[in-house]
Structures are given as structure tokens and as C-alpha cells.
Amino acid sequence: xxxxxxxxxxxxxxxxxxxxxxxxxxxxxxxxxxxxxxxxxxxxxxxxxxxxxxxxxxxxxxxxxxxxxxxxxxxxxxxxxxxxxxxxxxxxxxxxxxxxxxxxxxxxxxxxxxxxxxxxxxxxxxxxxxxxxxxxxxxxxxxxxxxxxxxxxxxxxxxxxxxxxxxxxxxxxxxxxxxxxxxxxxxxxxxxxxxxxxxxxxxxxxxxxxxxxxxxxxxxxxxxxxxxxxxxxxxxxxxxxxxxxxxxxxxxxxxxxxxxxxxxxxxxxxxxxxxxxxxxxxxxxxxxxxxxxxxxxxxxxxxxxxxxxxxxxxxxxxxxxxxxxxxxxxxxxxxxxxxxxxxxxxxxxxxxxxxxxxxxxxxxxxxxxxxxxxxxxxxxxxxxxxxxxxxxxxxxxxxxxxxxxxxxxxxxxxxxxxxxxxxxxxxxxxxxxxxxxxxxxxxxxxxxxxxxxxxxxxxxxxxxxxxxxxxxxxxxxxxxxxxxxxxxxxxxxxxxxxxxxxxxxxxxxxxxxxxxxxxxxxxxxxxxxxxxxxxxxxxxxxxxxxxxxxxxxxxxxxxxxxxxxxxxxxxxxxxxxxxxxxxxxxxxxxxxxxxxxxxxxxxxxxxxxxxxxxxxxxxxxxxxxxxxxxxxxxxxxxxxxxxxxxxxxxxxxxxxxxxxxxxxxxxxxxxxxxxxxxxxxxxxxxxxxxxxxxxxxxxxxxxxxxxxxxxxxxxxxxxxxxxxxxxxxxxxxxxxxxxxxxxxxxxxxxxxxxxxxxxxxxxxxxxxxxxxxxxxxxxxxxxxxxxxxxxxxxxxxxxxxxxxxxxxxxxxxxxxxxxxxxxxxxxxxxxxxxxxxxxxxxxxxxxxxxxxxxxxxxxxxxxxxxxxxxxxxxxxxxxxxxxxxxxxxxxxxxxxxxxxxxxxxxxxxxxxxxxxxxxxxxxxxxxxxxxxxxxxxxxxxxxxxxxxxxxxxxxxxxxxxxxxxxxxxxx
Numbered sequence: 001x002x003x004x005x006x007x008x009x010x011x012x013x014x015x016x017x018x019x020x021x022x023x024x025x026x027x028x029x030x031x032x033x034x035x036x037x038x039x040x041x042x043x044x045x046x047x048x049x050x051x052x053x054x055x056x057x058x059x060x061x062x063x064x065x066x067x068x069x070x071x072x073x074x075x076x077x078x079x080x081x082x083x084x085x086x087x088x089x090x091x092x093x094x095x096x097x098x099x100x101x102x103x104x105x106x107x108x109x110x111x112x113x114x115x116x117x118x119x120x121x122x123x124x125x126x127x128x129x130x131x132x133x134x135x136x137x138x139x140x141x142x143x144x145x146x147x148x149x150x151x152x153x154x155x156x157x158x159x160x161x162x163x164x165x166x167x168x169x170x171x172x173x174x175x176x177x178x179x180x181x182x183x184x185x186x187x188x189x190x191x192x193x194x195x196x197x198x199x200x201x202x203x204x205x206x207x208x209x210x211x212x213x214x215x216x217x218x219x220x221x222x223x224x225x226x227x228x229x230x231x232x233x234x235x236x237x238x239x240x241x242x243x244x245x246x247x248x249x250x251x252x253x254x255x256x257x258x259x260x261x262x263x264x265x266x267x268x269x270x271x272x273x274x275x276x277x278x279x280x281x282x283x284x285x286x287x288x289x290x291x292x293x294x295x296x297x298x299x300x301x302x303x304x305x306x307x308x309x310x311x312x313x314x315x316x317x318x319x320x321x322x323x324x325x326x327x328x329x330x331x332x333x334x335x336x337x338x339x340x341x342x343x344x345x346x347x348x349x350x351x352x353x354x355x356x357x358x359x360x361x362x363x364x365x366x367x368x369x370x371x372x373x374x375x376x377x378x379x380x381x382x383x384x385x386x387x388x389x390x391x392x393x394x395x396x397x398x399x400x401x402x403x404x405x406x407x408x409x410x411x412x413x414x415x416x417x418x419x420x421x422x423x424x425x426x427x428x429x430x431x432x433x434x435x436x437x438x439x440x441x442x443x444x445x446x447x448x449x450x451x452x453x454x455x456x457x458x459x460x461x462x463x464x465x466x467x468x469x470x471x472x473x474x475x476x477x478x479x480x481x482x483x484x485x486x487x488x489x490x491x492x493x494x495x496x497x498x499x500x501x502x503x504x505x506x507x508x509x510x511x512x513x514x515x516x517x518x519x520x521x522x523x524x525x526x527x528x529x530x531x532x533x534x535x536x537x538x539x540x541x542x543x544x545x546x547x548x549x550x551x552x553x554x555x556x557x558x559x560x561x562x563x564x565x566x567x568x569x570x571x572x573x574x575x576x577x578x579x580x581x582x583x584x585x586x587x588x589x590x591x592x593x594x595x596x597x598x599x600x601x602x603x604x605x606x607x608x609x610x611x612x613x614x615x616x617x618x619x620x621x622x623x624x625x626x627x628x629x630x631x632x633x634x635x636x637x638x639x640x641x642x643x644x645x646x647x648x649x650x651x652x653x654x655x656x657x658x659x660x661x662x663x664x665x666x667x668x669x670x671x672x673x674x675x676x677x678x679x680x681x682x683x684x685x686x687x688x689x690x691x692x693x694x695x696x697x698x699x700x701x702x703x704x705x706x707x708x709x710x711x712x713x714x715x716x717x718x719x720x721x722x723x724x725x726x727x728x729x730x731x732x733x734x735x736x737x738x739x740x741x742x743x744x745x746x747x748x749x750x751x752x753x754x755x756x757x758x759x760x761x762x763x764x765x766x767x768x769x770x771x772x773x774x775x776x777x778x779x780x781x782x783x784x785x786x787x788x789x790x791x792x793x794x795x796x797x798x799x800x801x802x803x804x805x806x807x808x809x810x811x812x813x814x815x816x817x818x819x820x821x822x823x824x825x826x827x828x829x830x831x832x833x834x835x836x837x838x839x840x841x842x843x844x845x846x847x848x849x850x851x852x853x854x855x856x857x858x859x860x861x862x863x864x865x866x867x868x869x870x871x872x873x874x875x876x877x878x879x880x881x882x883x884x885x886x887x888x889x890x891x892x893x894x895x896x897x898x899x900x901x902x903x904x905x906x907x908x909x910x911x912x913x914x915x916x917x918x919x920x921x922x923x924x925x926x927x928x929x930x931x932x933x934x935x936x937x938x939x940x941x942x943x944x945x946x947x948x949x950x951x952x953x954x955x956x957x958x959x960x961x962x963x964x965x966x967x968x969x970x971x
Contacts, residue, residue, distance in 0.1 A: 001806075001809060005766075009766050009767070019893070021117070022074065023121050025603075026603055032624075033070040034601075035072060037055050038626070041084070043084055044102075047111070049755045049757050049769070050785070052757060052769070052773065053666070053668055056774060059116045067898060073620060078127075079126055079593050082505065083221075085103075085505050089505070126596065130607070136521075140520045141650060142204075143520055144157045144520070145204065145650060148174060161200070168187065170182050170184075194517055212244055212408050213243055213245050217239070218236065220502055220537060220538040231369050248498075249499055253494050255646070257492075258645055259641055263277065265657060266660060269663075276638055280492055280494045281492055281494060283491045285325050285326035287324055288392065289322050290416070292319035292345070292349055319345060321345065331476055331480075335417060335419050338402065340402070341361060343408055343414060346385065358383045358384075370409070376405075381403065464476065498588075500586075501588050504536045504544075508582070510527075513580055513582075521554065530586075531551055544585055550564055552564055555579050556579070561582070566579040590636055594640040598612045598653065599611060627665055630664035637659075637662075667782045668747060670785055674687075675698050675700050679695060682728065684731045699752045709742060760790065764793075771848075771876055772789065774876065775842055777842055779842075799852055799856065801884075803855055813862070818858065818862075824855060826906040828872060829872060855869075863888060867888055870885050871899060878894075878895075882895075910930055913927045914941075916969070918950050932963075934961050954971060956970060
């Protein structure tokens, strides 16, 4: 009987689906274990062999945990809102829902054929209205909440309103906007409803504000920092610029400290934790205020802005620059100030003679993303505003510059520049010839050096001399506080997250506007579904695609979406019939992925009046093992932690962290193929003939290249995807063939180096694919794919099959296992269990190969050995294991079998094969019992015929016996 893997795999995939073998229950007496993958976006290209790597690893662990007696939840679904589907809709006119559904079917087929033990009954799709209904609901809860710094948690907005009405806001310690106006309880109670709503918006966790965003004109949408690569959009490579827009934002900054502290409670890699720590960026220092020295032109502008006459003495304090510094002790080294080009003061303080240069610089800077500006430490650029600030202590003028290395959204958007203590400030000063006073007299003022010095002389200071930097910093803050120009402060780099996207294919906001003020739609009227639109592009007037919807207004009397004709077109206008305009933006992709793991907890049949029942949330709590890419460190993984902490504060869930243990799988790389076009021609030169010729390397599909790197020229010419590029090309051959170049790169459709798992499963089987992906190397590391290498793993499975089955059928019987059989089995049990617990799946595959070789050599046919061995193998190669398990007479799925228990006694050696040496040279070996005494060993060896022959009648001087190791006869 041959190993017909295609038939076997199809058979058991159908069995698992029909019997819902991997369906989890919410009321089991078994301990729970929740294994989760970062769910995929269903792209049109489908899976390539790099995608299943993490899924295979999580599936091995899920199957292992079932064998170990756990009730395992291992669900799967789709992050099905996304920009690619929208871009395809723009190009073709096809609704994104149709594209997404088609892509999901492809993904489901591919995932099923690899044999994953997913509980598909709990499938989640973020684009399903019954799912995003709850995303909308969570948004409403964020809007209806504020962060109380005294209790260190989010609270319902009603508690804040009560405080305002009874005591005003003077003593409210909240995470809120910076420009809060103080008011009494009497004033609050006298405010109009509109005024009260505007004030509350400054405190809400979900709020509207004008902010600097990454605007991509080509895509017509705002992009998050993690959606930009090398200054262009990750999707399509389009230019991105900075632009001010009114956007919904999330006050994630309120949770900065808790997000930091929470990292100490979870089992994540150090590198991933460090990424989040750096992104949150906690700094302890001081907030320092510098007064702007007013020119006559600036005074006129201030008078114009205030629309009243004012004295110059009063106006000198009209503009102040607040900076945050971690080194207030270096305040006497401030040589100039640098503002972000977007800083609101720039336009107010720039002098007329500098206006043209400053505006030109701001325009140029707007074309660079924040990420590029942060990463670029080499480019030095800036512009002088013509204005000066006043030093708090010396009262000397300090020139005010703008530079794109300062970001408006980080800190205050302004820095006090100390060239003698900061390399970037020093380079900037040197580049623009700004005078650098030598106030530290050549002393190294780095923290490491300055901290150990107790006698530092600081020019211009009569209170910092002789102090190390910590004492000097405290003293500087004290002196600044006396002047009213500084205070000690802890700052975070983490900024509030922009939550609006100018897209169609995303969650609609449950928001309508009354006189310009946002209002939430009640839970019982959710979901607010995406409307139909004619085109998926922004409108001609610049509104998002939802601005094209004809039926996109909210009827507050009938609580439903109605025609736009029933309300005014302008949001700010009063409605006289209770119909108001709905929000035109949609939510970002991370909205639905920030809580989807809770939705999986509820069985599909019970999903009703809540996102998940209290019973389900109490049982599953959070994810025990989460596997996914490290590229989500400062996006999805940070946002989901934020949402879970918020939901815990408001009593919706009972955990602080979503993911207990997190593993980042590495990347499977593709081996790209290149042809070389002679520059300016349509001639392609074989790789070995290039030499010094000027050529351009061009990717070609790896399917046209054989194992010897030889190109199928005719196949390439006939490929319609390349158009006319190669049809009439001339190929210069070497030794009668065209040799391509090779390079290991990220596996990508654009590089034509993608290997489709469908073809691998068809030719070698899913079990071969699963084993080979694990065999390639450690899970966390990147490794290149080589299709030729899979033949070794496939050969192993054939050998395994022959261990159980021959031409006459089943070979396994009830034979008593030998000591060698038991030794091989139990060392395999121990190694495989240790490997799985340590996620060292690659070494497990090697262990299986060794075991099968040993069993084959031992001619093992014992069911007592070969049956438990199948359980060890089944998490890795479930189809062949399930088939052989049933051939051994088992009626239930192997997934329900108990993991074999390791017994160390079978690895204890009962005898030792001693090397017998004469004067240090081994002459023969002799097997003796391990429990034999030293004297008995010597007697037995000396009486052996080979010893007698070696001595030839001589009497040895001494006999050295080391029990369990050697015998050496000296003589």
C-alpha cells in the first residue's frame, strides 16, 4: 500500500470539518488554553508559503495542548476592512465587499488544505456589520469617558459633569487638552448646551481636534505612521505630506504610564517590549517657559489679533515658548531655540524680512513624513524666524529657528538647543554659524561623565557651580519655579492616535452632527452600515468617499439613516426636522483588530446582546499564546493593549492585558530571479557575460527558472502579465542557455519570487509543507525558502509510512517492545515535549527523523511503541498521523489522545560497553553490567581471553578501573 497523501489529506480535512473536531466549548471541566494568530487581511494574491509559518507553529502548540488535556480555543477570522480592497474598487468599480468575499474564499480553501485545527464556528470578519456594530459601540464608550488621573483610570463622562456642576474644573486632575480655560460651577451651570459640549470634548477619550496628519493626496486619505515606508505610502508608494485636519483622535497618551508598567507583567520578547518602551518614550525633566522678545512688527500683529490697543509692556508676554528638557541643568548652555515648522507660533513671530524663507521651508517640510524626519540624522536644514526669546536667568536674547528635526506632536514642538551638550544641536549651530558660548569650560556634560563630577564650573551661574547633573537639575527647576518660568515634569513621546480615515471601506462612525457638535447614536440603533456610493474616491470638493452617499443623514425622530435631501448640507446649520448629517470619515484598520480576540470567546450561537457574554469573558479571560509579526509592535499591539485597559476600567472585561505570551515568527524569504537588460536597449545579457557592461537588473517570475538557474525564455516571452516587455527582446546566451541572477529577498508578488502553497500541497502534501516550514530553522528567525529542500522531508514521510505499512498492509502487531524500542520512544517523548514547550519546532523534526531511522533499524513493529509515536508526530503532520492512527484500530480522532508520558527509567543504561586499553591504547571493548563493582570489573577483564592474549604471560604493573567509563592495563 503506497502513501497517497492527497487522498489521505482530503479525507481527514473533510472528517474534521464534518465532525467539528476542533470546536471549543465554553463550559468544560478541563483547564482552558487560548491560542491565537494575528488574523490575516484577505488579499487578492492569496497565501504564499511565507504566510503559514506562524499558523503552523500555533497549530502545533494548539494540538499539543489538546493532547495534554486542555480545552483549547484556536479560532480564525479575517481583518477584512482594508485599503487594498478599496483601491481595487477604485480601479474596477467593483464593491469592496465582493472583492473581500472572493478573497476570503481563496484564503479559507488554502488554510483548510494545510490542515489547521481552527474552530471555524467562531469566525470573525471585521467588515461584517454584526461585528463592527460592537466596534462602533466601543467608540461610543470611549467618547462617553474621561481619564481621572487621581483614580488612574477611565470613568464615565457623567462623573465629570457632576464635578463640573458642583465644583467647576479648577481642581480636576484629568488627561485633557492643554488649552483648558478655568471655570466655576456657577459658570458651568450657566453655559449653553453647545458650550458645555465643547468643553467636554476637551476631556473625552475619543475627541475631535485639529491635528497634523500624514496626508496622501493620491490615495485621498490620512495614513498612520506605520503605513508609511521611506516617506511614501506603504500601499502603492505614493508621496505623503503633512497637513492640518480636524480628525477624531484617541487619548491613548492618558495610558502611557500604565502601558509601560504593563510590559513587566507579560511574557513578550525583550526586543518587542523595548520597541514599545521607546515608542512610549518616558522622560523625566522640566517644562521651561521662554518669553518671546517682541519686535514692533510683532506688537502690531498682537494688537491686530486682540482687536484692541495694548501697551508694549503687556504685549511682551503675549507669546511664550514652552519647552520640555530632560537636562534643565544645561539651561545656561542654550544658544538658540528650534521650533517645529508646524508650531502655531511660527506665523506669529516670524519677521517680515524672514517670512519668504520661512514659508518656503515650511512648504518643503510638509512633504516629509514624521518618520523620515525622525530617522534622518544627517540632513541639516532650517530657517531663522528673525525673532528672539529671552533667557530666563541671563535675560540675553536667544535666536529662534525652525527645523524639521523638531516635531510638532512630540513634547511641545519646541526645544532649547544646547550645542555643547547635544550633537544634533551642535551640527545645526555649526551649519548655520550660530554662536556657541563655552559656558562649561571644556567639561564633558554627558550624564555619565557629569554625574560623577562634583566641582563643575558653569559660566553665568551662581547656583549650579560645583553640582553634579542630578543636583544641578533639581536646583535649576527650583530656581525656574521661583521665576514662574518652569516646573518639574514627566513627559511621554507617545501621542494621541488619529482615528479618522478618509476612506470608504472601513467602520462608519456612529456619529451625527447638531450645529457642528458630534452626537452619538444609541446602542439599540447600531450598526450604522456603510451606504452605497457611486464611486469610491473623495468628492470633487475634497470630502471623503462617504460624501458621495445620497442616503447618509440621521433621522433623530425615527432613528434611522435617511436621504441627505432631508437635512441641510452644512453640518453647522440648524436642522428643523430632526435630520442631521452623519460623519463622513471611517475608522482606521486598527479599530476592529483592537478587540477581536474577545469576540472569539463567545460561541457564535450565543452572540447577541453584547460583544461577548460575562460567562465567556470570565472563562477565557485573555489570550494565552499570540503569534504574529513584530512589525505590529507600535501599531496593533499597542492599540489593543490601550483598548483592553480602557475596557477593564469601565468594567466591560476583567483583564488588563490582551496577550499573556507573544511570539514573533520570522520571515520566510524568497529567492528572486533577475534578467539583465543592457541599458538603453531591449537586449538581455546572461548573468555570466555581464562583466563591466552597463545593465539594469529586472525581476522575472521564478516559475520560469529551473534548479540550474536557467531561464525558460519562451515561457517568459509568452507571459501576458509582462505585456510587450519581453516579446521582441534579444537574449544573449552563455553555453546555449540564459543564466539568471539570484538574490534572497522578502517574498513578495512584486518581486515575482512567491511560491504558492497550493502547488506544494499538490506535489508533496500539506504534511510535507508543515514539517518543512518548521525544519527550515528557529521560528523567530528569517530563513530562505528552497523548494528542492522539501523532498527530504517528503522522503521522511514515505519512510514513516513504510514503518507501519508494507505491500501486504499493516505491519504493526502486539509484539513486546525491546529495550531499544523503549529507549528510542522515551528519548523522543522527552525531546519533543521539551522542544514544543520551548517553541523549538525545527529540532523536533530532526528528532522524528532520527526516531524513524532507529525504529527501522530495530525492525520495530510493536504497537506499544508505534502508536504513542504517532501522537508525538500528530501536531506536526496531522493527516498521516490520523490515517495511521485509525489503521491501528482507533475509532476516535488522534487529537483526543493523551500525550505520552516520559519515563526516565527506559533511558537508564543497564550495561556499559567498556573500552579495554593497554598502556593507553584501546585494543577491544567489553560489555559489562552497570552495577558491577570495581573489583568484579577488574577480575572479569583480567580473565578475558583477549586480555590474556595481549599480556602474553606478562604481569601488569597496575590495572586502572573507572566504573562506567574505562579500563586501562599498565604494564
